[in-house]
Amino acid sequence: xxxxxxxxxxxxxxxxxxxxxxxxxxxxxxxxxxxxxxxxxxxxxxxxxxxxxxxxxxxxxxxxxxxxxxxxxxxxxxxxxxxxxxxxxxxxxxxxxxxxxxxxxxxxxxxxxxxxxxxxxxxxxxxxxxxxxxxxxxxxxxxxxxxxxxxxxxxxxxxxxxxxxxxxxxxxxxxxxxxxxxxxxxxxxxxxxxxxxxxxxxxxxxxxxxxxxxxx
Ligand code: C5P
Numbered sequence: 001x002x003x004x005x006x007x008x009x010x011x012x013x014x015x016x017x018x019x020x021x022x023x024x025x026x027x028x029x030x031x032x033x034x035x036x037x038x039x040x041x042x043x044x045x046x047x048x049x050x051x052x053x054x055x056x057x058x059x060x061x062x063x064x065x066x067x068x069x070x071x072x073x074x075x076x077x078x079x080x081x082x083x084x085x086x087x088x089x090x091x092x093x094x095x096x097x098x099x100x101x102x103x104x105x106x107x108x109x110x111x112x113x114x115x116x117x118x119x120x121x122x123x124x125x126x127x128x129x130x131x132x133x134x135x136x137x138x139x140x141x142x143x144x145x146x147x148x149x150x151x152x153x154x155x156x157x158x159x160x161x162x163x164x165x166x167x168x169x170x171x172x173x174x175x176x177x178x179x180x181x182x183x184x185x186x187x188x189x190x191x192x193x194x195x196x197x198x199x200x201x202x203x204x205x206x207x208x209x210x211x212x213x214x215x216x
Contacts, residue, residue, distance in 0.1 A: 003028075003118040004133065005212060006126035009140035010175050010186060011090070012147035012154075014196050014204065018140060019122035021205045026120070026212070031113040033123030033130070034093065036106050038084035039066050039075055041092035046075075050092060058101025064109075087155070087162075087170060094174045097124075098181040125184035127191050136215045138208055139188035142197040147171060 005028070007019045016032060023030035040061045044050045049060060067074040072081045083089070096102050103125075110130045113119055121130065127137035142150070148168045155162045178186040192211055196204045 001133065002114055002116055003135045003216065004114065004131045005118075005120045005136045005138070005208070006131050006134040006191070007120065007122040007138045007140055007208070008124055008126050008128070008186065008188075008191065009122075010147065010178065011171055012151040013140045013142050014150065014201065015122045015140045017201050018196070018204045018208065019120045021201060022208050022212075023120035025205065025209060026118060028118040028120050029113060029115055031110060031119060031121040031123075031126075033106075033110050033121060033126060035073060035084060036061075036064070036066070036109060037093040037097045037102075038089050039064055039073065039080070040102060040106070041089050041096060042080060042084050043075060044092065044096065045089075054099040054101045057096050057099055058105050061096075061102045061105035085158075087160075090174070091170065094177050098177065098183070100183045103129075103183055124178055124186045128187060128189070129184045136208070136212050137191040138211070139191035139193045140204065141188075141193065141195055143195075144168070144171065144175075146197045 005022060007015045009015045020030055040057065043060055043064055044052065044057060047060070049056055065076045072079055073084065074080065107130065113121065127134050148164065148171050151171060152162065152164055152167045155167070194204060194207055
């Protein structure tokens with residue numbers, strides 16, 4: 001069986017960066033599942049379907065013309081690596097990710113990332129739904145204050161004009177939606193919990209590699 005490590009957790013918990021570093025260390029492939037939800041959101045906006053219903057958005061997700069090439073992501077041939085990272089895109093991704101039809105449409109696409117020698121997948125339901133067979137399931141988290149500060153720093157470093165209160169409110173809304181939705185809610189059950197509030201990226205990576213070496 002091809003080994004999988006899943007790293008789930010709330011927004012701005014650092015899971016993307018940590019997951020990429022773990023994948024690099026092990027020479028594994030990497031899946032940023034949130035990018036697929038963000039791509040669906042961006043495609044919806046570009047086609048004037050942002051307010052469309054579940055069925056339409058499910059079809060859009062199923063037919064998404066996306067390509068991952070190294071660190072770059074293309075939507076219908078257009079490079080959207082940065083465009084999908086906006087707060088607006090994240091907010092819409094969070095809304096449409098509550099639709100079961102959208103989640104089902106993206107399921108196979110996510111599983112197709114599983115190739116030898118192994119995969120590190122990050123998201124909200126990687127361990128619970130997409131890769132239940134994973135050798136190691138990690139739930140990465142941090143206090144709301146630390147996560148808000150991280151997100152704030154990230155946005156400021158990209159030159160985005162934001163105020164802390166908006167970042168805190170946005171994170172809280174997104175967490176609440178991801179935790180309480182009926183399908184594939186964010187849930188740490190069955191995963192090893194790693195609180196990164198006081199950890200560096202390297203320290204988080206070392207812990208995950210240590211857990212993996214025990215399970216592998
Ligand atoms: O992780 P990221 O912030 O890029 O994800 C964007 C949104 O996509 C999340 O707020 C979440 O609602 C949704 N998502 C999801 N399941 C995943 C990954 C992301 O529902 N596996």
